[in-house]
Amino acid sequence: MKYDVVVVGSGPAGSVTARFAAETGAKVLILERRVEVGVPVLCGEGISQKIDNWGMLEGKRWIASKMDGAKIYAPDGTMVTLSKEMAGNETGYVVYRDIFDQELARQAAKAGAKLMMKTEATELLVDNEQIKGVKVKQFDEEFEIEADIVVGADGVESKVGQWAGINTVLKPNDLETCAQYTLTNVDYKSDYCEFYIGKKIAPGGYVWIFPKGKGIFNVGIGILASLSESGMALKLLDNFIAGHSELKKGEPIRLLAGAAPVAKPVETVKDNLILVGDAARHVDPITGGGLTTALEGGKIAGETIGRAIEQQMFDEETLSAYETGWKEAFGRKLRRDYLVKEILLDFDDKTLNMLADSLKDYKFKEFSTLSLVKALVLKHPTLLMKLKPLLKVSKESKED
Amino acid sequence: MGKPKAKVDGEKCLACSGCISVCPQDAISMCGGRAFVMVDKCISCAICIQTCPVGAISGEVY
Secondary structure: OEEEEEEEOOOHHHHHHHHHHHOOOOOEEEEOOOOOOOOOOOOOOEEEHHHHHHOOOOOOOOEEEEOOEEEEEOOOOOEEEEEOOOOOOOOEEEEOHHHHHHHHHHHHHHOOOEEEOOEEEEEEEEEOOEEEEEEEEEOOEEEEEEEEEEEEOOOOOOOHHHHOOOOOOOOHHHEEEEEEEEEEOOOOOOOEEEEEOOOOOOOOOEEEEEEEEOOEEEEEEEEEHHHOOOOHHHHHHHHHHHOOHHHHOOEEEEEEEEEEEOOOOOOOEEOOEEEOHHHHOOOOOOOOOOHHHHHHHHHHHHHHHHHHHHHOOOOHHHHHHHHHHHHHHHHHHHHHHHHHHHHHHHOOHHHHHHHHHHHOOOOOOOOOHHHHHHHHHHHOOOHHHHOHHHHHHHHHHHHO | OOOOEEEEOOOOOOOOOHHHHHOOOOOEEEEOOEEEEOOOOOOOOOHHHHHOOOOOEEEEOO
16 A cells, blocks of 8 residues: 555644645555554643644644643742733643544544554665655554655654664653643642642652643653652652642542653654654753644644645655744744753752742743743843853854 | 663553663563563663653663
8 A cells, every 4th residue: 555645653743744744635644553542641731722823623622621820839839920811811721632632633534644543663664775664563464554755753752763864862861751640539729730840849850730620630740861760750749749638639540651852853854754743852841841843843744745745756855844844933942942951950949949039920921931931031130141052042043 | 690681560661651762772662552671682771760750660680
């Protein structure tokens, strides 16, 4: 069977890429190694409300709740608030990631993409040094799928990139290792997403509490793998919950482990190949959030693929319109937030307390990491020295 | 006796893929919904052991 495009992975980046490629008339196949799209959920399930402007998801079933804003707690409990009143009413959603992913897959199918379940890509199909598709295993059957373009949408552990010679191995200081409980019957009223930082709470990361409505909360932790020990993420999360009486009263209805790349983006294009989403390291290095960039990047990838199929040109140069596109859309933000991540990692708890104290009455204009960074610099001009490499990033991107 | 190599406890693994993404040798894969270490490729760096959020990986001397 020959397709124009085979997409490895049915997560948000894969489905959105497939959808926009299929909408141009391309023959698209999505492979999913699991038995259900979006399951198991491996995510904190928070997303910015700016996705409303993109019209990629219909209906509201994928929305669990709308946040009123964010509260960030410093190690000593000092609270910094970003509320919707200040942020022009645009904050974020907590979503049901399984329904969210299935809605995006539905949109891909509606555009004409085909899906195969329980089908795992095992290696690239290569002929005369040219990528010609993928070899797959479906249940116990092995076969080949030919395609002009292979899309690696295979997540944080991306193998597709490595098969094509792209070094996607993450250094331990570029990975957040995570655990999360979904707690029910929690006696706690909050429509804010909450973040708790501090070396003892979550070294190199944070604990999050995301409200899903009806007393249900996602309570999770991400810690930097380089600061982790075996089993530490889950232990620290258990400690956190044990120390918060209202959470402790809740009962878990879901436990999950996860991993989020907090790295610099990799090379995303080769002849006949494209990487999207977590596989492309399109994740904000401060928050570990990668949903908006997966959608934004997936759209650019799908449109680029559509043009490539039209011209029947699948070389790196043709496909590099995707790399140019995502760099314009969010490349600078990723590079900036990577630098900020490194600076934040150097701060001890005392410094974090001091920074939180200076921002506790600050009126944020926007619900974003950028507005947080701007506020920090405004309050502490000496931080500018540490942020000096950022100025270089701005300058370079202007030259781009 | 060689250095301890990574071994995944299939009962504990929650299939988050963190270990796979940090393995410098591409020695770990998902197999039947659990991480699986290809012992021949493992170089005993222990990065996966340190990374595992639930403590499902330990060192075992072969």
